[in-house]
Amino acid sequence: xxxxxxxxxxxxxxxxxxxxxxxxxxxxxxxxxxxxxxxxxxxxxxxxxxxxxxxxxxxxxxxxxxxxxxxxxxxxxxxxxxxxxxxxxxxxxxxxxxxxxxxxxxxxxxxxxxxxxxxxxxxxxxxxxxxxxxxxxxxxxxxxxxxxxxxxxxxxxxxxxxxxxxxxxxxxxxxxxxxxxxxxxxxxxxxxxxxxxxxxxxxxxxxxxxxxxxxxxxxxxxxxxxxxxxxxxxxxxxxxxxxxxxxxxxxxxxxxxxxxxxxxxxxxxxxxxxxxxxxxxxxxxxxxxxxxxxxxxxxxxxxxxxxxxxxxxxxxxxxxxxxxxxxxxxxxxxxxxxxxxxxxxxxxxxxxxxxxxxxxxxxxxxxxxxxxxxxxxxxxxxxxxxxxxxxxxxxxxxxxxxxxxxxxxxxxxxxxxxxxxxxxxxxxxxxxxxxxxxxxxxxxxxxxxxxxxxxxxxxxxxxxxxxx
Amino acid sequence: xxxxxxxxxxxxxxxxxxxxxxxxxxxxxxxxxxxxxxxxxxxxxxxxxxxxxxxxxxxxxxxxxxxxxxxxxxxxxxxxxxxxxxxxxxxxxxxxxxxxxxxxxxxxxxxxxxxxxxxxxxxxxxxxxxxxxxxxxxxxxxxxxxxxxxxxxxxxxxxxxxxxxxxxxxxxxxxxxxxxxxxxxxxxxxxxxxxxxxxxxxxxxxxxxxxxxxxxxxxxxxxxxxxxxxxxxxxxxxxxxxxxxxxxxxxxxxxxxxxxxxxxxxxxxxxxxxxxxxxxxxxxxxx
Ligand SMILES: Cc1cc2nc3c(=O)[nH]c(=O)nc-3n(C[C@H](O)[C@H](O)[C@H](O)COP(=O)(O)OP(=O)(O)OC[C@H]3O[C@@H](n4cnc5c(N)ncnc54)[C@H](O)[C@@H]3O)c2cc1C
Ligand SMILES: Cc1cc2nc3c(=O)[nH]c(=O)nc-3n(C[C@H](O)[C@H](O)[C@H](O)COP(=O)(O)OP(=O)(O)OC[C@H]3O[C@@H](n4cnc5c(N)ncnc54)[C@H](O)[C@@H]3O)c2cc1C
Ligand code: SF4
Ligand code: FES
Numbered sequence: 001x002x003x004x005x006x007x008x009x010x011x012x013x014x015x016x017x018x019x020x021x022x023x024x025x026x027x028x029x030x031x032x033x034x035x036x037x038x039x040x041x042x043x044x045x046x047x048x049x050x051x052x053x054x055x056x057x058x059x060x061x062x063x064x065x066x067x068x069x070x071x072x073x074x075x076x077x078x079x080x081x082x083x084x085x086x087x088x089x090x091x092x093x094x095x096x097x098x099x100x101x102x103x104x105x106x107x108x109x110x111x112x113x114x115x116x117x118x119x120x121x122x123x124x125x126x127x128x129x130x131x132x133x134x135x136x137x138x139x140x141x142x143x144x145x146x147x148x149x150x151x152x153x154x155x156x157x158x159x160x161x162x163x164x165x166x167x168x169x170x171x172x173x174x175x176x177x178x179x180x181x182x183x184x185x186x187x188x189x190x191x192x193x194x195x196x197x198x199x200x201x202x203x204x205x206x207x208x209x210x211x212x213x214x215x216x217x218x219x220x221x222x223x224x225x226x227x228x229x230x231x232x233x234x235x236x237x238x239x240x241x242x243x244x245x246x247x248x249x250x251x252x253x254x255x256x257x258x259x260x261x262x263x264x265x266x267x268x269x270x271x272x273x274x275x276x277x278x279x280x281x282x283x284x285x286x287x288x289x290x291x292x293x294x295x296x297x298x299x300x301x302x303x304x305x306x307x308x309x310x311x312x313x314x315x316x317x318x319x320x321x322x323x324x325x326x327x328x329x330x331x332x333x334x335x336x337x338x339x340x341x342x343x344x345x346x347x348x349x350x351x352x353x354x355x356x357x358x359x360x361x362x363x364x365x366x367x368x369x370x371x372x373x374x375x376x377x378x379x380x381x382x383x384x385x386x387x388x389x390x391x392x393x394x395x396x397x398x399x400x401x402x403x404x405x406x407x408x409x410x411x412x413x414x415x416x417x418x419x420x421x422x423x424x425x426x427x428x429x430x431x432x433x434x435x436x437x438x439x440x441x442x443x444x445x446x447x448x449x450x451x452x453x454x455x456x457x458x459x460x461x462x463x464x465x466x467x468x
Numbered sequence: 469x470x471x472x473x474x475x476x477x478x479x480x481x482x483x484x485x486x487x488x489x490x491x492x493x494x495x496x497x498x499x500x501x502x503x504x505x506x507x508x509x510x511x512x513x514x515x516x517x518x519x520x521x522x523x524x525x526x527x528x529x530x531x532x533x534x535x536x537x538x539x540x541x542x543x544x545x546x547x548x549x550x551x552x553x554x555x556x557x558x559x560x561x562x563x564x565x566x567x568x569x570x571x572x573x574x575x576x577x578x579x580x581x582x583x584x585x586x587x588x589x590x591x592x593x594x595x596x597x598x599x600x601x602x603x604x605x606x607x608x609x610x611x612x613x614x615x616x617x618x619x620x621x622x623x624x625x626x627x628x629x630x631x632x633x634x635x636x637x638x639x640x641x642x643x644x645x646x647x648x649x650x651x652x653x654x655x656x657x658x659x660x661x662x663x664x665x666x667x668x669x670x671x672x673x674x675x676x677x678x679x680x681x682x683x684x685x686x687x688x689x690x691x692x693x694x695x696x697x698x699x700x701x702x703x704x705x706x707x708x709x710x711x712x713x714x715x716x717x718x719x720x721x722x723x724x725x726x727x728x729x730x731x732x733x734x735x736x737x738x739x740x741x742x743x744x745x746x747x748x749x750x751x752x753x754x755x
Contacts, residue, residue, distance in 0.1 A: 176696045178561040215563040217696055242698040253703055253729055255736040262699035276747050279520040281740035355732030402697050
């Protein structure tokens, strides 16, 4: 192997991407992944710190230097196995985790130059394993006779199901939609997370013996208490923060105005971008405005471009610095020709005689004092309003808790905003009922939801093995 | 593989009957939904993996046999696909029961008005109101006699049934709203009205009941996607507030509903729906 000095001279390996002009005409994945040579070179950049900062930067504490070392040595399958010791969805996380705010942010190489491309390496190892068809199926403990019901098949639910089945529990996931995956299948678009990857993860769980019942909305189909009465020993609620928030401004219910959830669900889950081959329609607007500055807004605006928009706008009331979206996604959107209207906020929508949105009135903003979240809060500028022509609008200003489970589960404590109150380990006010992911924290990240699933798996195991 | 349950495979069509030219009744195996559902609730189904998710009211159920009954009018591609299914066929996905059940109490004398395929939607409500001790007057209507559905079934669960046809081919000549107006004009005591049918009909009924402020419940048919409260496709304006039909409804106080908005939102995909249906019809005739 090269000496340390040689290794630090290796530049951060670039990952090939589809050309922006081409990719806005398709829904295929944008970054194409590392080749084996690129991955090995990138892995060699890691200096294998004695006290690695990266591990602490990872919410589930993946053994980062460990798996990277295996890639450097060419043991790609070993690297994937190592990743899966702590992270059950590495192919997903390698693509969607905000590494720049987590592990890569604290990588020692980042102090002087560029950090190790941990996310890309993670993706490489997981893809290699999947493509090699060598998915490692771990040993599953013999059935212990206990049954667990998991409600919601998002990252939190999938993770806890995988952990508990390995410990010998009988696990059934109840999912309201017709497909498992949560936001990974209905929200995040194909061009950022191909659905076959999520499907492979779900198949893997089925192989381990997890039962997945789709089209089963808990609260209506069966209540949480009925699940307990049926003999499930514990219930985990990983139902996400799936309810859309609107701004309640005039004209917001005009035709052509969508919540991001609806727009993305039509496109991703229902495959409306392939209408009429698939039956679900979607508005293919020419002038599309997306309100918001997070990942959800970037996914929506990039979807609009791919659906044929001539003009796709991001309307955001703060500046690029405050945008919560991943830097990489903002960059991708810019490359693709998205027009950013910053320090701008909609105040009203105007429709035609058919009730279809035609224009929006926006207002310029300036940044005032920092608010509770530490971000400088936007203040409207008097007399700065003007009109923009639009024919499709996507509102991506956040989500909130869905009330179906709370309202049908007596004794389950909720906070003021309707989220379930849970301890670190997922325990709720009701014995035997655990919760984690977005339904506890509010809209967060895939990896945090997975971490919550893991914590609850441990807690349920302890609870049922008579630990307490 | 889906488990064979009593009464058939999950989501299997057990029975199919043409009720009129373009109205079809399907009895489908769905044991949990059959057991859990209450009057006023609906299901969402997808005929196949490429299908659209569409909502249909649960008209009746047999918890013993584990079946539910749906009645649908062919309106576009998905309903045409459903109408072409035969006993033994299976629907890919069916989710339910959804929506809030109808609030059932003994209100006294209630009038249930159903129009078109809405007569099917009204049936479980009439039945539940009757069982709760109400005196139920049911008014049903259709364009013409051949399109009338569930007359006998409704007669059995109503204290009085009045039939109206637009063309006068059967029963009273005229609209159901005129029949209701007549009852009101005659000073009949009416404690509550349920209006279920096409949007224009529900709007007119609300106009008829408004002057005397007779509480009027309507069942809205907004376009839906997930029907779990996740997307907001089904939003309607009620009393100036935005509500989601799938989780806040489908029943609302008719006097507060913005029918104009609902009508416009229902037309959102007119062009694409037409294209989709034409494509389907061509493919059907092709082979
Ligand atoms: C468009 C978009 C882009 C995003 N991009 C990123 C990103 O790049 N990186 C990142 O880290 N995070 C991203 N996020 C956030 C991330 O996806 C979520 O934090 C994460 O998915 C939360 O996981 P969860 O398991 O808690 O819930 P979810 O993924 O929301 O899954 C919950 C599941 O529960 C089901 N459910 C709900 N109610 C019921 C019920 N009553 N009965 C049965 N099932 C029910 C739902 O249908 C759903 O499938 C994004 C989110 C969105 C919407
Ligand atoms: C709560 C509820 C209960 C309903 N119950 C019944 C019933 O018992 N029997 C019945 O015949 N119909 C019922 N409907 C209406 C039924 O859902 C629509 O007729 C059906 O979706 C049309 O689909 P399509 O593909 O055949 O027609 P399309 O060509 O797609 O549409 C025809 C018309 O149906 C409406 N529509 C289209 N897509 C949807 C959708 N995804 N969700 C809702 N409406 C849509 C639109 O207004 C459209 O103009 C109900 C609707 C709701 C919301
Ligand atoms: S901090 Fe960076 S260089 Fe150090 S072990 Fe982690 S990835 Fe390697
Ligand atoms: S149909 Fe999606 S929220 Fe009602």
